[in-house]
Amino acid sequence: WKDRGAAVSLRREVDADGRTVIRSVKKGVRDFNFGKVLGEGSYSTVFFATDRQTLREYAIKVLEKKHIIKEKKIKYVNIEKNTLNRLTDHPGIVRLYYTFQDESSLYYVLDLCNGGELLGVLKKTGTFDVECTRFYGAQILDAVDYMHSRGVIHRDLKPENVLLDDQMHVKITDFGTAKLLLDPRSPRPPEDAAEEERTASFVGTAEYVSPELLTDKSAGKASDLWAFGCIIYQLLAGRPPFKGATEYLTFQRIVNLEYEFPAGFPPAARDLVERCLVLDPNRRLTVEHIKNHEFFDGQNFSKDLWRVKAPRLR
Numbered sequence: 001w002k003d004r005g006a007a008v009s010l011r012r013e014v015d016a017d018g019r020t021v022i023r024s025v026k027k028g029v030r031d032f033n034f035g036k037v038l039g040e041g042s043y044s045t046v047f048f049a050t051d052r053q054t055l056r057e058y059a060i061k062v063l064e065k066k067h068i069i070k071e072k073k074i075k076y077v078n079i080e081k082n083t084l085n086r087l088t089d090h091p092g093i094v095r096l097y098y099t100f101q102d103e104s105s106l107y108y109v110l111d112l113c114n115g116g117e118l119l120g121v122l123k124k125t126g127t128f129d130v131e132c133t134r135f136y137g138a139q140i141l142d143a144v145d146y147m148h149s150r151g152v153i154h155r156d157l158k159p160e161n162v163l164l165d166d167q168m169h170v171k172i173t174d175f176g177t178a179k180l181l182l183d184p185r186s187p188r189p190p191e192d193a194a195e196e197e198r199t200a201s202f203v204g205t206a207e208y209v210s211p212e213l214l215t216d217k218s219a220g221k222a223s224d225l226w227a228f229g230c231i232i233y234q235l236l237a238g239r240p241p242f243k244g245a246t247e248y249l250t251f252q253r254i255v256n257l258e259y260e261f262p263a264g265f266p267p268a269a270r271d272l273v274e275r276c277l278v279l280d281p282n283r284r285l286t287v288e289h290i291k292n293h294e295f296f297d298g299q300n301f302s303k304d305l306w307r308v309k310a311p312r313l314r
């Protein structure tokens with residue numbers, strides 16, 4: 001596990017001759033004050049942390065080595081690090097500053113999102129109006145477009161993984177289950193790669209998982225756009241489109257496309273959702289189609305999208 005990024009701290013020490021020397025050493029656990037737990041995954045815990053020298057605040061994701069090995073999650077840990085290393089330069093993606101390790105754990109130093117989860121904000125307001133849905137939908141779409149352009153498929157997009165920063169702007173997180181498309185420049189994968197993909201065990205969160213992942217276990221960029229359609233529906237309706245009493249019943253509703261729109265659901269948004277929630281991934285809207293859809297008429301998808309003030313949530 002090669003550490004990434006070199007963050008050094010200057011440490012004043014006394015050498016053997018009693019002289020005070022300043023050494024530059026790679027940052028480690030001792031350079032941070034760890035605060036409250038922000039979230040716990042099956043093999044990681046994310047803490048609020050402050051750099052003791054610069055006082056900058058971060059989220060530090062801590063992964064216990066022996067647990068990762070015992071649970072055979074090394075592959076996921078490497079996927080997440082390789083994914084974060086590809087997604088280095090977009091305002092809508094939680095940024096990995098650097099990593100370090102000690103004998104027991106691995107540490108990822110990440111952007112801190114003080115605004116919490118989009119889901120939390122949605123629960124407070126119940127539903128979003130069209131203006132807020134357009135703003136957050138546009139930011140999520142722009143971040144997904146960047147991810148896909150870098151050959152990354154998130155595979156578990158949902159309002160819990162859409163975090164908010166101090167400006168209430170979107171920061172997408174949790175790439176531990178992402179799928180990395182092979183670099184087009186690299187040699188073609190062996191034929192059995194497709195087979196291996198089909199035997200892949202990972203499935204996202206029930207309410208947002210795409211039908212193709214349930215039927216033939218293949219996930220492509222269109223799988224993230226299925227989840228995008230579910231999120232747009234949920235922001236306006238206050239609940240996800242597919243929700244059964246059990247996971248199995250939720251899956252059944254998805255593969256049978258069983259969902260309705262509540263009365264008063266805005267027509268342009270309804271048309272957009274209907275064209276994202278298409279069973280055949282090849283007939284689903286692509287990012288470009290969605291950007292040009294009537295629902296986003298007049299929406300600016302340039303860098304300004306990340307400079308404008310977030311609309312007041314109502």
Ligand SMILES: NC(=O)c1nn(CC2CCNCC2)c2c1CCc1cnc(N=C3C=CCC=C3)nc1-2
Nearest residue numbers: 038039046059110111112113116117160161173174
């Ligand atoms: N899995 C992760 O990488 C991750 N998990 N969290 C906390 C989770 C809580 C449950 N929903 C998904 C996120 C984070 C990160 C990245 C880095 C990261 C940065 N800031 C926050 N901030 C939060 C603030 C309040 C509540 C939750 C998260 N959280 C994270």
